[in-house]
Amino acid sequence: MKKVDCQYIKSPLNYTGNKLRIFPQISKFFPKQIDCMIDLFCGGATVGINTNAKKIIFVDNNQFVINLLVYLSRINVDLFLRNCERLIKKYNLSCSYKYGYKIYRNQCKNKNDNNGLKDYNKKGFYILRKDYNSLKNKNTDEALTMLYLLMVYGFNNDLRFNSDGQFNLPVGKTDLNKNNVLKIKQYSEKIKKITAQFICADFRSENLIKLIKKADFIYMDPPYLLGDAVYNVGWNNDSEHSLLDLIDYLIKNKKSFALSNVISKKNKINEPLCYWSKKRSRYISIHHIKYNYRSASYNKIERDCEEKEILICNKNYIK
Ligand SMILES: C[S@@+](CC[C@H](N)C(=O)[O-])C[C@H]1O[C@@H](n2cnc3c(N)ncnc32)[C@H](O)[C@@H]1O
Known part of the structure; x- marks a missing residue:
């Protein structure tokens, strides 16, 4: 089967079971x-x-999913990326979209395992998760940027919360890479061109x-x-x-x-x-x-x- 060509927009949410390929x-x-x-x-x-x-x-x-989609449809992408970078720096996370993958991978303990950037990001990810979970208002620009980062650095790039609304996935293997940035840009551009309404x-x-x-x-x-x-x-x-x-x-x-x-x-x-x-x-x-x-x-x-x-x-x- 032919690979689906890139005329289609990929969701910035990396959603499990998304219908892009079909x-x-x-x-x-x-x-x-x-x-x-x-x-x-x-x-x-x-x-x-x-x-x-x-x-x-x-x-x-899912209120978190809807809030994130709404937020990403009204952002100024450059400003959003600057905010991501500020948080990435604050939590000592890898940033392969800017500095490449190798520099971080080489700093991981076991260079032969299949864990991507997990080891590098582990410490910062859990601090970010704790800070996010302690926020009273999860619908501010800052909280939504933190949630976006939890998703791209989290396990399987999923969004999962416990019954108290606490994000509870562990750290994953990936980070803010070029693909994620491209998805953000394409989604932002497309959604601004169409008449869209988001309802939880x-x-x-x-x-x-x-x-x-x-x-x-x-x-x-x-x-x-x-x-x-x-x-x-x-x-x-x-x-x-x-x-x-x-x-x-x-x-x-x-x-x-x-x-x-x-x-x-x-x-x-x-x-x-x-x-x-x-x-x-x-x-x-x-x-x-x-x-x-x-x-x-x-x-x-x-x-x-x-x-x-x-x-x-x-x-x-x-x-
Ligand atoms: C299979 S996924 C949808 C994937 C989507 N089509 C895509 O391409 O990304 C199913 C979705 O249903 C939502 N959902 C689950 N129970 C629901 C309910 N009772 N009412 C509305 N949405 C629900 C979940 O939050 C999840 O996002």
Whole structure:
């Protein structure tokens, strides 16, 4: 499969499960003209930001994610980077986008391990995390810059908080590198050109139904019942059934939609979705997503058997 070319914008949030690599596969089933799209369960905003629509409403129930997306859409990039550099200096972190990788890697204890810059950044990262967690107001520019840095220096570049709202991931292997800076620049440029609204809400909220009434296309990428990402916590059979009720509402109200999901994984099946899609076969079409877009280090055939990713949309999208 061809590598996805760089005409697409990469999210600065490095979101686990983001749809960048399969964007061409899913977007060909989107309506050709969209006035108002809802990117429901937007995560890093990858789908909305790459879709051609007059207005895009990004919805996610993670307040930290929404705050970060809003912040990064209104920053002056040069000023933001200067603030990052000030904090990087304060916490003695590596800064490979400016000074390269080797200089820091050479200072790590074990130069033959596979831990990237973890050893170099360990001490400063945990002080930064402690300082961030002790902030009363987490929605200031300073707090959001700290959170951005926690993400790029943190484990797997994920965002994870405990029930008290404390960021709780350990240090990771990476830092503020050229790729991250490029993503910030591209996102900032693109988001300023489009009409975007960011809303922190649960998909079951009444507010969402009001938004749906105004929209003409709803893309949904919920946590997968068979998934295990950090944002899967709390997603269960009840959530899945509520989501299917919402899609029934979309079908009934003749709204265009597309749903990403995983229908089976190893020997497990997403039973509610399977049952529902059989019952709704008059209204929906199911498109199988080629799985081998993922990590090349996996045996592709094995991985294809392991997980079946799909896109479900209204029947009239079949070409
Ligand atoms: C699979 S990820 C979305 C990834 C995204 N499409 C991307 O490309 O980056 C699922 C998202 O759903 C959000 N989420 C989980 N439960 C939710 C709920 N009850 N209501 C709204 N959003 C929810 C999570 O915070 C997470 O960002």
